[in-house]
Amino acid sequence: MDRPFYEPKALREFIQRVFEKFGVHPEDALLAADVLAYSDEHGIDSHGIARLETYYDLMRDGRINPRPELKVIRQKGSVATVDGDNGLGLVIGPKCMELAMEKAATHGSGWISVCNTNHYGAAGYYPAMALPKDLIGMSMTNTTKGVVPFNGIEKKLGTNPIAIAFPTDAEPPIMIDMASSTVAYGKVEIAHRESNEVPLGWCIDKEGNPTTSPERMMQGGALLPLGSDKDGSGHKGYCLATMVDVLSAVLSGANWGPFAIPFAINVRVGENEQVGKGIGHFFGAWDIEGFRDIQSFKSSMDAWIREMRSTASLPGTLPVLIPGDPERMAFEERMKSGIPLNQKVIDSLERLSLETSIPLPKPL
Amino acid sequence: MDRPFYEPKALREFIQRVFEKFGVHPEDALLAADVLAYSDEHGIDSHGIARLETYYDLMRDGRINPRPELKVIRQKGSVATVDGDNGLGLVIGPKCMELAMEKAATHGSGWISVCNTNHYGAAGYYPAMALPKDLIGMSMTNTTKGVVPFNGIEKKLGTNPIAIAFPTDAEPPIMIDMASSTVAYGKVEIAHRESNEVPLGWCIDKEGNPTTSPERMMQGGALLPLGSDKDGSGHKGYCLATMVDVLSAVLSGANWGPFAIPFAINVRVGENEQVGKGIGHFFGAWDIEGFRDIQSFKSSMDAWIREMRSTASLPGTLPVLIPGDPERMAFEERMKSGIPLNQKVIDSLERLSLETSIPLPKPL
Numbered sequence: 212m213d214r215p216f217y218e219p220k221a222l223r224e225f226i227q228r229v230f231e232k233f234g235v236h237p238e239d240a241l242l243a244a245d246v247l248a249y250s251d252e253h254g255i256d257s258h259g260i261a262r263l264e265t266y267y268d269l270m271r272d273g274r275i276n277p278r279p280e281l282k283v284i285r286q287k288g289s290v291a292t293v294d295g296d297n298g299l300g301l302v303i304g305p306k307c308m309e310l311a312m313e314k315a316a317t318h319g320s321g322w323i324s325v326c327n328t329n330h331y332g333a334a335g336y337y338p339a340m341a342l343p344k345d346l347i348g349m350s351m352t353n354t355t356k357g358v359v360p361f362n363g364i365e366k367k368l369g370t371n372p373i374a375i376a377f378p379t380d381a382e383p384p385i386m387i388d389m390a391s392s393t394v395a396y397g398k399v400e401i402a403h404r405e406s407n408e409v410p411l412g413w414c415i416d417k418e419g420n421p422t423t424s425p426e427r428m429m430q431g432g433a434l435l436p437l438g439s440d441k442d443g444s445g446h447k448g449y450c451l452a453t454m455v456d457v458l459s460a461v462l463s464g465a466n467w468g469p470f471a472i473p474f475a476i477n478v479r480v481g482e483n484e485q486v487g488k489g490i491g492h493f494f495g496a497w498d499i500e501g502f503r504d505i506q507s508f509k510s511s512m513d514a515w516i517r518e519m520r521s522t523a524s525l526p527g528t529l530p531v532l533i534p535g536d537p538e539r540m541a542f543e544e545r546m547k548s549g550i551p552l553n554q555k556v557i558d559s560l561e562r563l564s565l566e567t568s569i570p571l572p573k574p575l
Numbered sequence: 576m577d578r579p580f581y582e583p584k585a586l587r588e589f590i591q592r593v594f595e596k597f598g599v600h601p602e603d604a605l606l607a608a609d610v611l612a613y614s615d616e617h618g619i620d621s622h623g624i625a626r627l628e629t630y631y632d633l634m635r636d637g638r639i640n641p642r643p644e645l646k647v648i649r650q651k652g653s654v655a656t657v658d659g660d661n662g663l664g665l666v667i668g669p670k671c672m673e674l675a676m677e678k679a680a681t682h683g684s685g686w687i688s689v690c691n692t693n694h695y696g697a698a699g700y701y702p703a704m705a706l707p708k709d710l711i712g713m714s715m716t717n718t719t720k721g722v723v724p725f726n727g728i729e730k731k732l733g734t735n736p737i738a739i740a741f742p743t744d745a746e747p748p749i750m751i752d753m754a755s756s757t758v759a760y761g762k763v764e765i766a767h768r769e770s771n772e773v774p775l776g777w778c779i780d781k782e783g784n785p786t787t788s789p790e791r792m793m794q795g796g797a798l799l800p801l802g803s804d805k806d807g808s809g810h811k812g813y814c815l816a817t818m819v820d821v822l823s824a825v826l827s828g829a830n831w832g833p834f835a836i837p838f839a840i841n842v843r844v845g846e847n848e849q850v851g852k853g854i855g856h857f858f859g860a861w862d863i864e865g866f867r868d869i870q871s872f873k874s875s876m877d878a879w880i881r882e883m884r885s886t887a888s889l890p891g892t893l894p895v896l897i898p899g900d901p902e903r904m905a906f907e908e909r910m911k912s913g914i915p916l917n918q919k920v921i922d923s924l925e926r927l928s929l930e931t932s933i934p935l936p937k938p939l
Binding site (some may be wrong): 438 | 650652653683724725728731739751756777805810813818822827831832863864876883887888892894
């Protein structure tokens, strides 16, 4: 299916203006647009402008605070907890990552657990902020439930991603951004849209049976943790999701596990389903210079990358890549050709355009 | 196969005396014995006294320094790099974890990257040290190569484990200790010993073909990263192994990736195969009180655990467990019945007993 292409800058401006419409401060709207645009520009189609409609609906319904006042509610040296005042995760996220990086500059590392926040876009955006400062950056977030604990048949955890980035010298940086489930929900959605089956190991149906049918997963089924089943060590994906949930939500006093607030306008948050405030994020930064001379570190990183790239690869597969390569390739392509949007996303943006009188950019 | 049982305390004393024989300081030998005994007592048979023979042979050959002088070679606030002076990882590990915890007490968190060290036993031992202090503890280590990068057919990374533990109140603590490969090498070895096949997804043969034959894996094949293949998101296990390798070895100046020194007496370390010193570990601790009141945190952890345990489980599987449950169950059992050792391990200990004149305890 041919998808029209849009100029990246024009989409950024559209996003920014939509957020401003709700009274989001222009600087914050710029930040939020940057986070969403990062996804579109790096090929992470599930987390970019495709989600603008949901943020829009939540703001229109007063479920997200357009002018949050972030507050450090507790801290000690390198660590702190921030209350996000129910603002956009897209605004709270970059500000808390900045705080983690400031702490790293002073204390060698910085760690911010955040409560009372909302979905923050692609996890990889935040560690990428640390790269120009020669820091190792990290981010995690808990998300709306969609994944079973290992051996369970009820959704109790989110796809809880982990992202970390390492600076390099001549080679491109290593950038890891991965859900702790076998796949993110978006992949099942895409298969459903295209009437494809999915591999066994991605999901179960509502009775807990392994299924290849996206439809059966979507009708009360669930995603499986990374590793999928006993043979694949699915308990390890469950362990990773646990780690993310505790660091992001239990540590900050946010809603953990199945109580993470839904990222969907049609689901109301029941008063007695709240065990904390909002969802939770976790940001970190390490100052490399505190461990090792930065140039030695970067030279070793370059050598590491070249060593991995030199690995003989399976016939019929891609050459061995470095974490971050696929997003980097998408970025280069999209900066040249523009951002392809599918019709469903365009329809959603046209509705927003109509309701806000902000003109949607024309395709290239 | 019936295995004789041994008294845990007697095995500890045997281990300690063997290390002392090489001039390891009695306090250090006690520490090393505690680390190995932790594995045996928690059912992690691959990482306990079964490995004493290898440590012994390496020390006998002068490949490990019995009296290392640990040195902080760089630090800044919450972070530091330690040179382990080529000592036993079993001694360097606990000391560096102590240092991470001291830093957490002062700076809110503590991070120690370690070079010039050797294999450190079970990764889970170290975060367990943090629990009585109400800290979140973490440890990682790179290990001898055995795992392919995703899509690769050459071993370039170790099974690089990640361990993290979270304190609780009335419930038992959450303790995560997982290799970043689908399975640890020990599982393939066990299948081989028992002439069983292994599930597809654990390993490949030397041509890179998926195999269910432990033998074909052991003859030049390799383990696969967690997630196994494209359908299972094997690139995610590769990402985790990358993270562990960089934090443990590139950051500290140890041997990274395929250069991690072999944990085998019959493999000499070639001079020009060294890109750093020894292997690398990474230890961390966060002071929970820096983020949240400790009692609130612990109460939430208890609620989290009860919520997960209440999950309906797949028919025919175990109930939903909490990370750490299997090791805890093994511990309770073994503290009652003793430590079962298989004949191959007993044979190895008898050799050590003969060579050192230290009597091996009799089975119960």
